[in-house]
Amino acid sequence: MTAETRRPHTGRRRNEAARQAILDVAVDLLGRTDDTPVTIDTIAAAAGVGKQTIYRWWPSKGAVLLEALAGRAGVDVPVPDTGTLEDDLEAFLRATFLAGGHPRTVSALRYTMAEAQRDPHAREHMREFIAGRRRVLRGLLERARDRGETAAGADLDLIVDQAYGVLWYRILTGHADLSEADAVALAGALAGQARG
Amino acid sequence: MTAETRRPHTGRRRNEAARQAILDVAVDLLGRTDDTPVTIDTIAAAAGVGKQTIYRWWPSKGAVLLEALAGRAGVDVPVPDTGTLEDDLEAFLRATFLAGGHPRTVSALRYTMAEAQRDPHAREHMREFIAGRRRVLRGLLERARDRGETAAGADLDLIVDQAYGVLWYRILTGHADLSEADAVALAGALAGQARG
Amino acid sequence: MTAETRRPHTGRRRNEAARQAILDVAVDLLGRTDDTPVTIDTIAAAAGVGKQTIYRWWPSKGAVLLEALAGRAGVDVPVPDTGTLEDDLEAFLRATFLAGGHPRTVSALRYTMAEAQRDPHAREHMREFIAGRRRVLRGLLERARDRGETAAGADLDLIVDQAYGVLWYRILTGHADLSEADAVALAGALAGQARG
């Protein structure tokens, strides 16, 4: 994804096209399943940008990657509204597992989570990213609660933890695929937990 | 943890004392919560060993770290045998969360999981480490199944995924602590799930 | 010779101050008669420079050392012009032997000639260095020839070879000093050869 067309300078104002090119390249590189190195130099070169342009707007490499990741988050996972908790949960987890099972997504998530462990900026961005995803799922659960579908003492946060926990655990260790069947099974189990 | 005493050579056979010194130093460095760098150079220096002695026996830094980690695994988590699934599960998860909540353990697990994402050798070792931990928990569940405590169609592997998924998810994102209360709640939820 | 004062960056152009610092340190280290190691690391450290800055501009250690040596060549040996071949030759060889007999010069020449045997880049630079020194002496001889002081068939190159041959032979083997008396004797002998 090398910048082919000439991108004009914008003088003393921030160049939005450059910013977008950087994030696009970051997304592209993160998704590569070969061993293309994801370095600031390769990003800058591929985006047709100076390294300083990156560091002017982001504090570290991890911050760039996490913002790139966050920008792509949720595009593949619409929030379903079927009317029942189990169906919502199943639809959501199927979509989530489907997206999360794509090789490009796996690669990107693995790399960024690793980066978040060593780069404090990336860690902070990752926390926000995670919090955002959690809010969506928790919203889905709260809707069901408001409909009276959940038991009184149901720990919604713990249910969210289990859903995303399984997802990340499998992505990072690779010990099992994110199969559709497992999405369904997990949805059923978590719906059961919610009902009490 | 510098080697103070003179360590004798062992001729043409591997020097077990050197191997142990390397792993000890690795464990020590992995557990540091300050930003002490975990490098081959620092490991070698602290262990009083030449770098080549490390590379002679391990293919990469990650492999050393994972072996060091694996060597310490399970020391803090005995397998309980109370007679009932829920009590076993609760005891196991309490111990696991307790150990996994210790700053030194968190630091080590975060670093090694990150390393496993970039170093194929570390990844392979991590897979084995993960598989070993899973076997323990799965054995506990199978025992309950053999006692007839679980429903016919209960997916034991998924339950294992949920337990360790929550653990790793919290360790890596840091969005919530590994509290004792959550261990108890999770044990209850999973026991219920197993019973069907 | 550590860089004490802050050296400013020069942006996208080569930093001449850094280049000079590297060569200065190299000259200094080459001249040491103790066993201070002449390493890229020590050069970089003493010059306050990253190793990559050296490898960006020179292909190998030997290339740096040879350039450093060449930069100092000829400073101590002015080309005399007395009007007669023998006097010119004597003055030149006295100065050459004097400079070549200095411990710092001996050390530098020994090290660089050794380096030139194993490093092809250094070898190439050494060839140029040698060629440059030869040109000076040969120029002196040609001037005498133009004055009609030499025999018709005199092989000037072979005379140059003998002069520098004795110099290097003694420097490298250390079997005899570069005494003033020998400079005079050699000048007389070579002048005799030239006259035929």
Place this chain on the structure above:
Amino acid sequence: MTAETRRPHTGRRRNEAARQAILDVAVDLLGRTDDTPVTIDTIAAAAGVGKQTIYRWWPSKGAVLLEALAGRAGVDVPVPDTGTLEDDLEAFLRATFLAGGHPRTVSALRYTMAEAQRDPHAREHMREFIAGRRRVLRGLLERARDRGETAAGADLDLIVDQAYGVLWYRILTGHADLSEADAVALAGALAGQARG
């Protein structure tokens, strides 16, 4: 030159076969014009010998190489005895230049002279090697002096320096070949110089 046949142990006495194998391999490796590394490991492996067997009898790598070189010295350069200085000198220098011009010899001399600059043991051996070669040539000159062929004040040592100086200078810098014509020319010049 790998040791193919089984070499028997000799109990508690030095194994002469091993010693010879080491020197043979050293000579072979020194003569290689490709970039085969001349290391203790390669020598030991090729000679079918443990490294310790080398270090038991020689103090350093350079010492081995120099002894190997010395063992081959003089094999190609018989001392002529034609009856006249110029003819003796010409015959000697022709043979010397011929031998010294062989690629294997050049390679060996270059490597060992370089080694002699960094390894004190090699340096000492080189001094002896050089002294030995000098004695031969000086003997030739003294014979002529005893016949009354040289001038009273002729500096025989300087003549020896000039002869070997040219040889080594060309070998080490490679700026010119050791041609037969130059051997003849040099012999003539030095004979003239001796006659005064």
Place this chain on the structure above:
DNA sequence: CCCTAAACGAGACGGTACGTCCGGTCTTAAT
């Protein structure tokens, strides 16, 4: 005749240097 001491092949070891890679900072010249 056995038993011990030395030499041997093998190769692990501590240490030092190499040349490469990359993160984040800095400066120039162009826009």
Place this chain on the structure above:
DNA sequence: ATTAAGACCGGACGTACCGTCTCGTTTAGGG
């Protein structure tokens, strides 16, 4: 003032070699 370009410092990486050390084996020669 912002940008593309890219040099710079620092520091980790994994490799190569030196010379030392220990093991287990083999043989010579003294008790």
